[in-house]
Amino acid sequence: MLYFSVPLGKLVRRVSRLRGGGSALPGLVVEKVDPGFMQRTLSTLPLGVAVVSGTNGKTTTTKMVVELLESQGLKVFTNRTGSNFTRGVAAALLGDVDWRGRLDADIAVLELDEAHAVHFVNRVPPRYSLLLNVLRDQLDRFGEIDKTAQLLQHIASKTTGTVVLNREDPRVARIADTLDGPEVRYFGLDDSLLSTFPNDDDLRAGPGSPAPALPAKPHADVVLRRVGTDDADFEYDGATVTTGMKLRGVYNIFNAAAALVLARCIAGNGAAPTDHGGLLKALSEVAPAFGRGESLVVDGLPLDLVLVKNPSGFRLGLKSFPAGGYATMVAINDNYADGRDMSWLWDVEFDSLREGGVDQLSGSRAYDMALRLQYDEVAIGAVNPEIAPALAAFIQGAKDKPKRIFCTYTAMLAIRRELSKITTVEVVS
């Protein structure tokens, strides 16, 4: 059995590629024929498995960790496909193993969706885990934030080596109290930047309702101290270093601190001593993962796509990308991948858009967004739920201005498709 599963899986993979099929089928086949394939293959890696989980920023953070480790000369296996997790990993492994089932890599760095977390870590206990945050993203799929925190806790409890936690997210930081096996390390944020990260608990904790006092914060290996327009300061090992950043948005750069902690743990435990200059250089070159927000050039002027999918993400997007001088469009879809529940729009304050107004609204919930802006007294140019004409009108109407589009996931995919039709799209980061 063992001997045939890999060649068979690789064959199915080749055939399904030829037929233009997805990545899940070969994974499914190998899982059926040889259920131990993934576990067995991953267990041969000398530095083990590292998983990245949390509600926001997994994809870009995983990409950062991979690029940081590669800068240290490590061979990294990662799951680049976004399909069904276990099958996707099995399928990606099939692509990377030789015909005898050997994987030529030092470590696997895997983005782990909360939905698949328990199943995966029960089968493959990770040596490292990085837990980013618990934000109101998956609420309508999982019911409750506390339940998501429990899923992350489960990942941590199955981790055999080091767990890296977000010191600033109380639900994540608290996981440390439940662990006695793994070593715990933290990434953190300067107090001056905390206000750009309101957590969901602080949403309405305005004047007159003081939030409970924070207990003393644990030491963080890497602290994000400052974010500039294209650089950032990180503090570690008692010194502050400045590095250029291609990533935009405070929340992405905060996750860079997370990636640094994990990469330093892994590289530090590995063969070679950590090359800090190499880490920072790699960090400065990381670009956002596909479909997670990007900067394009349209008609010679920048057009930023900012992915927004939950209240914290939208608030951060508004804070990270000030509206001044930009034409603004917002596109809100409520397809399954976006989340059907629109309540999150009411947990974002849009005052920052009041001065310049919003030029164009689109998406299946364009009118929910219009209603939301009306109650925050933000002027609205036009509303058209159809993305293609709305985008064309937006670009036409703001020819001489840099543009910014806040969009949900499926709206972003539609906008990219349309942009490539109506104009030459040059990706700058």
Place this chain on the structure above:
Amino acid sequence: MSPASEESKGTIRVLQLYPRDMNIYGDWGNALVLQQRLRWHGYTPELLEYNVGDDFPADVDLIVGGGGQDSGQLVIQDDLLSRESTLKELAEGGTPMLLICGLYQLFGRFFKTRTGSVIPGIGVLDVETHGTDERLIGNVTVSSPEFGDILGYENHSGQTTLGPGVQPLGTTSKGTGNNSSDGKEGARYRNIVASYLHGSLLPKNPAIADFLIRTAVERKYGSFTAGTPDDRYAVMAREHAARRPR
């Protein structure tokens, strides 16, 4: 924010119940809509908050309460019970209230969890809620004799049954509502509107917002003269929401 030159027709004090612990799924939107629509009708809103351990404010004209995580409900439980007589008195006296999800449940007689433990409510509403393993999630349309079609989104695993002391808010034509068996959603009692629908409820259902406002104003000033809120976007958002899948 509102033009200072226009003379206010009066002040309405709107109290948010437990905004620190019971505030999820856009509950803030309900408070914001009441505040803005009061302005648009020519009145001055005064927004108050009541959190665990606070003094209960006097002269409250309108009350709004939201949902929460299980953890939030545990935090407020004892405090809410300590306010039982105050809230009962306000409810019986006709103070308009909007209660969503978690506070809808806790204004009822009790919540019995899946494991059989009973969380007592304050019994303002003749309803009881039983925790289940089934989560009711999705878009909802309710037809109400009083407010027409009500549009919203539900996400709850507690199932509520109404006693003879309350009326349902309406009958669901899409979605589940109070429980998976009787097709009813929400509860009406005196001037209380209770519902599982968030989203927030009031922005897309201005008829309910205006009922709460009118009732509060009439009780305080004897009569209500409406302003002219611009509801174009609300009308369109309702049309589009009604066409979306469950």
